[in-house]
Amino acid sequence: MPFVRIDALRAGPERLAALGRAVHDALGETIGIPPDDLFxxxxxxxxxxxxxxxxxxxxxxxxxxxxxxxxxxxxGRTPVQKRALYRRIAELAHAYAGAEPRNVFVTVTENGSADWSFGHGLAQYADTAD
Incomplete structure (x- = not known):
């Protein structure tokens, strides 16, 4: 469910892929997203x-x-979970892609269940009573 945008300067495809993997792994480790939840x-x-x-x-x-x-x-994530996420992203971005932790800038924007459509024009997370 997280939607992730990563922007890097002169990264190339391999480094971009490594950064994407670092963020995905950190999201799985710290907030428990499923392995196939990759956007x-x-x-x-x-x-x-x-x-x-x-x-x-x-x-x-x-x-x-x-x-x-x-x-x-x-x-719905606590500040403790978010701090763990930021720390783990910086660690894995360094390990996987050589990004210096001082250069890893992360922002999280939160929204509600009705703010998502994963295809077919449906709001899959929204309450069906809506």
Whole structure:
């Protein structure tokens, strides 16, 4: 159910795939998503036609190795679960793709059950009484 967008600068297909696997594995380990729950958009920016901007906000010394990870999922996870997720994503992105943890930027957006359609024009999570 999480929908994941990953943007990286000059990552190439292998590194993008490794980043996607890192996020997917972290989601499984920390919040228990099923292995076949895989919805990701992986985008490599070449620095010319598309690029990524970053600053030093809140301390990390970021560089062109920046990786933006945006996760949309249904609400209900605790702050403790989210912190564990962020930490595990940074660990696995480093292990799988060589991303420096200081360059791993994660945001989570939450929504409700009726905000999802997995095909056929249905809101599969929504209460059928709606």
């Amino acid at each position: 990701q958009v992986l985008t490599d920016h070449d620095g010319t036609n598309g690029t990524l901007r970053y600053g030093g906000y809140l301390g990390p010394d970021r560089d062109d190795g920046i990786v933006y990870i945006a996760i949309t999922m249904r609400s």
